[in-house]
Amino acid sequence: MNTLSQTHKIVQALLFAAREPLTSEQVNICVQEQVDLAAIVADLNSYFEAENQPVWIQPLAEGYRLMTRSEYEPWISRLFQNKGKLKLSRSALETLAIIAYKQPVTRVEIDTIRGVTTVLRPLIEKGLITINGRQDGPGRPLLYGTTARFLEYFGLTSLRDLPRVKELEEIVADEKPDPGQANHAIE
């Protein structure tokens, strides 16, 4: 596997140029034929590996993105100084966890679970969550859900990859009625 086909090189170029995860639909449109993107990505990854390249292709948010390898993290983090070291706060992580599993969800439902008032604005501004319409019912509250950027930030391919809710789920499922209002999602 040392010679790459023209299509492989095109996909590689697209990956270099793309500013967000590249999907097979995008590749099909660019190459103007049906391409087995997963297979090409696998080939390219073994090529990068064999050539000892500092990059790899990560499946992210229903697409693929060219990323640096973890062993180069120390140098790159110096390039970005300490800015790259920032982490989400505990309350941000809690809020995202609730939204990820219960979406579409209202703020009242989030607050009920956390037992405190939640501020959602910063998470919306950072593109990690978005408004997905309104709930039918009194006050027609806004419904929130996660974004593609959320998946990318946590290195997930899709919402099916969310961490598993552990054995607690079974215990709770036995007796627990849905907290808060029932979900009457618009979509």
Next chain:
Amino acid sequence: MSYNIKLSNFEGPLDLLLFFIKRDEINIYDIPIAHITREYLEYLNLMQSLNLHIAGEFILMASMLMRIKVQMLLPRTETENLNEIEDPRTELVQMLVEYQKYRDLSHEFGRLEEEQRQFYPVNGQVLTQNFDPDLFLADVNLFDLALAFQKVLEAHPERKTMGIETIKINLSEQIQYLRHLFEKRGRIKFIEVVRQLRDRIEVVVTFLALLELIRTAEVRVSQKTVFGDIWLTKTKHGYEYPIPNA
């Protein structure tokens, strides 16, 4: 002087209760309500003695705990079928279990975040680059600093003598003093900085100076364990904000 800061050591009353439950190895489905109420109220009292602002949610939970405690104490008539009586704790248990589930999951997300941070997209921006610092976690919060501050104040009892004294120190001087300390050593324990001070007013001004240095990101604070030593580290890239005059 009074300072109001949020009860941010715990995310909320449920987080605080789960802390007690874990620490005292309590079965979440059989909570000794008198014990946990006592612990909870003691914590709120501690907050109050520190002049910390107690958020409404914490008060609400206190009243819920006390209501449950009362209901547990009420005698039940013999005619009532024991099976039909709902345990007054049920609602609380459900809230705790539900919250705990998402709190555990949020740790999972923290782990994922950590893992993903090793990789940088070859093009485009790093996701965290333009993020609002308020959204992100410093290693230590104001609550920890306030607790440490309280410890120091206790070691410096108010002087009972009367008399008017001119205050010999000001904020900019103390900032210079702290910078001088950090030039010699990059990393100092908070307690070491304040131990050498003789006067309450000096402690207060030094604390303000320290907050200023944290604000301008010249100094970073971190702590290994809860109530442990607080370390101050000089950062390499402090922003050069002008220091306001004292």
